[in-house]
Amino acid sequence: MLLHLVDFNISKDDLNDFFGGPAFLAWARMGNLHGWGGPLTQNWLDQQLALQKRILSRMLELGMTPVLPSFSGNIPAALKKISPSANITKLGNWNSVDAKCRWSCTYLLDPSGPLFVEIGEAFIRRQVKG
Incomplete structure (x- = not known):
């Protein structure tokens, strides 16, 4: 997701505020928190990319069909x-203690809008490209 968001003029600082640290990525991907325990270092991102490519390669060697996430x-x-102009919804807080919106402030892009389709297609193109 990181690389394709840069294509949509999201800055590195904005991404650092969005992605949680490695131990919190599952929560971040569910939209429950942003930026907590981060930012992710470029070294960590590079290592993860190499690891994912090795995993996918091995799955294919074993005759498995990888199922990758989408946007x-x-x-x-x-x-x-x-x-x-995009239809973006800010979801309600679930922890009002943190004023920095780390534990809340999830923003969702309307799936019926053209920007969702554009970002989703870019996401899949990057995955397929490798």
Whole structure:
């Protein structure tokens, strides 16, 4: 997801605020928190990419059909400013203690809108390209 969001003018700082650290990525991917325990280092990202390529290669060697994730619509808040006409919904807080919106403030892009399709297609193209 990281590489294709850069294509949509999301800055590195915006991505650092969006992606949680390695121990919190599952929560971040569910849209429950943003930026907690991060940012992710470039070295970590590079290692993860190499690891994923090895895993996929081995799955194919074993005759397995990999099933990769798609774009869910969970987006950095910065996309609201970059694409103000997009239909973006801010979900309610589930932990009102943190004023920095680390544990809340999930933004979802409307799946019926053209930007969702554009980002989703870019996401899949990057996965297929490797």
